[in-house]
Amino acid sequence: MPYSYEPHYFEDLEKGQTFESAARTITESDFVFHSMFTGDWTELHTNAEYSEDGPFGARIAHGPMTFIVATGLFQRTGIVERTVVAFLGMNYMDIPNPLYIDDTISGEYEVTELRELDSRDDAGYVEIDTTMTTDDGRSVFEGDMKFLFKRRDAE
Structure with a gap:
């Protein structure tokens, strides 16, 4: 791809x-910045000693952080640069496996729905299915994202 x-x-x-x-x-730094930004200092994400003895054997990323990284990787595809009017939400979001410090991840994005809107002539509705995986193939995020994309003739 x-x-x-x-x-x-x-x-x-x-x-x-x-x-x-x-x-x-x-x-x-990703873990620390997310904790600082959100105020979520849950020990599962921030305390290495506590997390070593926990269910995952190490600190794991906050669930919302995993989602935020997936949206950032989508922006890195370049397709949304100056063409997205709004992020409208999601129908579903799953975090099937934990995300760890030192995991290298990438995202795959598939257009699953396009819809003209009677209420807008400057944008259309788009749903994007998202899968974020680690370099060893472990899925760490699955979900869809709903957007309004600008129409070319609205520029």
Whole structure:
């Protein structure tokens, strides 16, 4: 799957079309920054000694952090640059496996629904199925994202 790095308007998208993000490695700083930003200092995410004896054997990423990283990787595909009007939410979100410090992850994104809107002539509705995996193939995020994408003729 080639990286696109090109903005896509509503008209540029097709059902079944896929995009892949660049990869990135999760760091200690990611964990600390998320805790600082949200105020969530739960020991499972922030206390190495406590977490070693816990169910995962090490600190794991906050569930919301995992989602946020998936949205950031989607932005790195380039297709949403200056073409997304709004993020509308999700129908589902699963975190099937934990995300650890030093995991290298990437995202795969598939257009699953496109819909014209009677209420808007400047944008269309788009659903994107998302799977974020580690470099060893472990799925750490699955979900869909709902967006309004600008129409090319609205520019």
